[in-house]
Structure formats: structure tokens, C-alpha cells
Amino acid sequence: MAKLTDRELVDLARQGDVDAFGQLVRRHQPRIMRLALHMLRSRSEAEDVAQETFIRAYQALTRFDGRSEPYTWFYRIAVNLSLNTIRSRKTARTSGDSSDPRLEAFMVESRPEAANPGQTASSRQEYQALCAGIDSLSDTLRTTLILVCVDGLSHEEAAQVLGAPEGTIAWRIHEARRKLREFMAGRGFKLDGDGS
């Protein structure tokens, strides 16, 4: 069976093919999960949000107009669900601790420098500070930064997800980088370059 595009899978799912929609979930669940993890900093909440994202998307398949890619539509629903979860929290979650799933994922990941324990510890400290810096950003800047810099969406795709002009996305990224560099410099981490 030839690999179907996302739009074709959406069309099939609209016609009642649940397996086609399952295939869509398999394709995009990791990205949605990573987005939810970075936004929620809780694995259990991220899993719930990821599952809820696809269920809501299936329910609203008829509302998908096809002007954008299906995964950007999934991203939009995931961002909305994550923000709703954050707003429903009674207390603000602290960041930078050892239980942060973002750092746990980093530790699990096998990286070339993992062979060097000293390098690994240094990287972990950097990422830990980076997590704290990301958490210090506003929801707007953090979400945009995650979509563009972590998930690798283009400005156009991020604009479609967030419903903002590309210029606004570009400014948000610029501002998030500037604040992150200042934050990291305050922690003693020198991040060269301006990112441009």
C-alpha cells in the first residue's frame, strides 16, 4: 500500500475510515507529545493532552477546511488544550528540578557526548538552565519558541497554528531568543551568536 499523504488520510477519515485516522495519529503523535511536554512539563498531562488532541480533531474533522496541513491543525488544538490545562492548574509548576520530563528525556537520549560524563553533566546543566529560561517566558513567547525552535516549524506554519502574522512570529522568536540569552548569561552560560 502506497504511503498516503495527510490530506488523503483526512479524506479517508472523513469517510469513516478510523484506521486512516489512526495512521495520522502515529505520524504526528511524537511531535504533539513533545509540544505538550514542553508546554506542560508533566508527562501525564502531556499524554492526556496528546490523546485528547486527536480525539477532538477526529470529532471536528468536518470543520477542517484543508487550507493548511492537518498537522498544523493538530498543533492548534494541542496548544489550546495545553493552555487550558495550564490555566486550570491551581498552583504554578516549578521548573528546573530533576523531575522535569524535558530533562528526563535528555538523559534518556543517547547522544555522542554522552560517552563523556563531564560533557554530559555540563550539557545537563545547560539544558536545566535553558528549561528555567523557557519557563520564565510568557505563554506567547514560550509557545512560539517551542513551535519554531524546538519542533522545527517554519514561521509560516507557526503563523497558521497560532493565527498570527509571520512578522509577529518572527518578532516573538527574536524576543524569546534575546530574553533567553539574557537569562542564560545571568546564569553564567555564554551563548554565542544572535541566532540570525
Added chain:
Amino acid sequence: MTSKLDEMLAAWPLAKSPQLEADEAAERVVRAVQAGQLPASIDESLLASPLPKTSEDQDSQHSTQSLSSRPRLGSATPGIGVETKMAKDRTRDRTSFQELAKLATTPPPPISVGVGSEKSGPHAPIPPSASSSGSAGVVRGEEAQSSDSGIVDLKAIANADPTGSHRAQTTPLASQGLFDEDESAPAKPAVSEKAAAKLAPASDGKAVASAVAQPAAASVKKAADTKSAAEKKGGGGIVIVLGALVAAGAIAAGVFFFVKSQHRPSTVAQTTIQAVDQGPKVKGSTKATPAGAVSVAQADTDLDTVVDPNTPQTGGQRPTFKFHSKPGAGGGAAAVIPEPTTAGGGVDPKLIANVPTGPVGGGSGDLAEAMKTAAGGGTGLGQGVVGGGGAGPTNQGNVAQRPSQGQVAGAINSVMPTVRACLGSDDPVSHATVTLQSDGTVKSVSVTGFAAGKPQEGCIKGALTKMTVSPFAEATYPVPVTIRPN
């Protein structure tokens, strides 16, 4: 070029085994969908754009405008749309002001009247200096240099184009008389000067005088003036003249009826104060009304002021005003505005107070009497005030014509227990008529029916005599009372 920060962010590791987790998630989603575990309704908020523009974004709007090279795709954020619309509106308004400023300073097009080579005349083209101060012929004020707010320096424009005012007077609109208001304006001062000239002899101390107003003649003269001016103006002026004549006629008719209705009390006032000694009568002519009351003064009126030096007075002279109406040449009627301030002497307030009162000596034919009779009243309100022939209450301005039904009912109810006590429980119904007098007390009581001529009559009369109501204007007021035993 990407920085280390971007590399770190882009190389952020995924947790666990992504594909395994994705398979598990897909299985859960498919099972949930197949089991129908879907929410009851579609949450529209989840499909809307998250994170609309914030204050941070608004601060950077100028930068985002420059950075945004392509139109926004798939955006349905209402807040952003509103901001864009408002910005467009502001730009449109600013443009509109600029256009207004340009229109204000745009000179009228030169008129080709065939004057030929008269370059320096009123129809000469605008000198280049008039438009050299601005790039588009707009002369900006100094306060508009910092910001292009559309402020136009009219003074600078006038200095730059000295012939502009002259040229404006020769435009087609100016030739139609639209700017001729200033020419007709001196007509009023002329009338005022005339009135002042007539007032001058009156103010020499001897007396004041009769105001001989000649409104009809004045209106005719005015119409003639207006007509001559209208002939200059053309067809539009003729319409104005006709309108003025119609208005003058209407005003004259109104004044005629007004004076006619006021004529009888004036004659009463005239007869109230008799001039015992003719004395030095000074007769003058003046306009009794200010210039603003031209409508009233347009009637032809003689106002004779008779000074009675023997009449006791506290100060000043005490004139008697005689109003004589004469039809004017233009059909105008007489009008009188008795303003004693123009007479040069004080007027006794008693005189003014007595003027509108009732008939002298109870004479018939007075307007107030006629009105009172028509209203069904008995004696007049003004009775006894001047002539003293009536029996009305002294303070007539504050009393009612007759007691109200509520007052009468209350008075009856107050004495009815006592009245009923005069009769036995088995006695038939009796009737009584209580006649109230103007001070509110009972004048007389007449009893009819069962109690008439019986011992109970005196008891009933005694009880009903205690009725009281507020004073009223009429002399008497009968009140029928039905007396039912308990």
C-alpha cells in the same frame, strides 16, 4: 548562522521511544473513536487561534509590519482584525484632513469675463508666490511644521496673495449677493439713530413724551430700501423683498389684534388717573421699543404722556399713558409697548397694578367681566378692587372659585355623626341645604323632608352650621346634604 542556543533547542531530545509511544497512542485513540467516546459537542475554542496578539506584540507592531512580507494566512483572530481596521481608519482620517487643508487653500479657478489683458485686475491669475510656500499650494502654520496635522495658516495665505480678497468678491457666488449681508446691515443702525434722535429731546428733563412710532412708513421705507438693494442683487433679492413684505404684513396684523385686545384696559387705566391740572405737557416722539423689537414698533402709534403734578408721588413723574392707534400707510396697526423707562420719570407701581383690574365702579362691559360671566361665575374676580362694588374676598389671587368636592365632602363627614344623632333610628330621610359663604363658614341652613318643622330641625341646623371649608371666591355656595338615620 545559528547560535548555540538554536542548536540546543533544535536538538532537544524526545522522550522514550517515540514510535512505540505513538503506536500506543494511536491504538488508544482508535479504540476511543470506535467506542464512541467522543465529547458531546465540538469545542469551538479549541479550533480558534490560540494566543492572539498581546501587548508585547502591539509594542512591536511597527517592527512586525516591516517584517511581514506576506499576507496572514488562515487567521481568524478578531483582535488583530480590529487593530488593522482602526489603523486604516486613522490613516484615512489623516488623509481626509490633508485633503481638506488643500481644498481650503486651493484658489478659485480664474474667471474668463473678457477683461482681456488686465493682468493685475481682480481676475488675474494667482501670483506664483501664493503657491510657492507649500509644495502643493498649502500654507502650513508654524505649529503644523512638526506634525502634518492639516493646520492652515490663513494669515500667511492672505499675505502671500494680497489680491485674494478682491478676487473672492468677484467670484460668481459673490456676484449673486451671498456676501452682501454686510451691506444691508447698516439699515438697523439707521433706524436706531433715528430713534435716538427722537429720544434726545425727551431726555432734556422736562418730560417724556409720546412715542410716535411709524412702523408702517418705516416698513415701506425699509421695503423700498430692500427693493432697491434687491434690484441690485437680481432675482434672489426679489424673493427676499417679497418675503419681507409678507412678514411685515403678518406682523402688522398680529400687532393689530394684540392692540385691539389690549385697548379696553388701557382706556380704563387712562380714566383711572385724571389729569387735574393740564400743567406742562411735553409731547415728544420716541420709539418705545429697542431696536430689537422692530416688529412691534412697526405700528403707527401715538403715545401721549400726561404728567399730573398734583398727584401724590414718591419720586419722579407720574405719567398717564394714552394709546391711540392710527392705521399706518401700509395697513399696519397700532402697537403699544408701554415701557415707562423711556419716559424719563418713574411710574407709580399702583398705577401699573390697577391697570388690569376690573371695571370702574362696577360698570358693565368690561372684558374681564365678560370673561367671568362666560365662565359661569357670579361676581367678578376683580370686583371691589377698583370699583369696590363687589363682595368678593380680598385675597382673590390665592383662593379657589368655589370649594372643592373633597373639601365639601370632608366637612359634611365631620359633622354628619352629630347630624345623624339628631334623628331616631326609625326616622325617614331628611334633606338639608347648607349655604356656604366666601370665608368658608356656613351662612344658612335649610332643612326639608322629615325633620322640617320638627324639633330635630334645630338640632340638624346647629350641627350643620359647624361645617367649615377653605375660603373661596364666590359669594355663596349651596351644598345639598342628605341625612339618613343610623
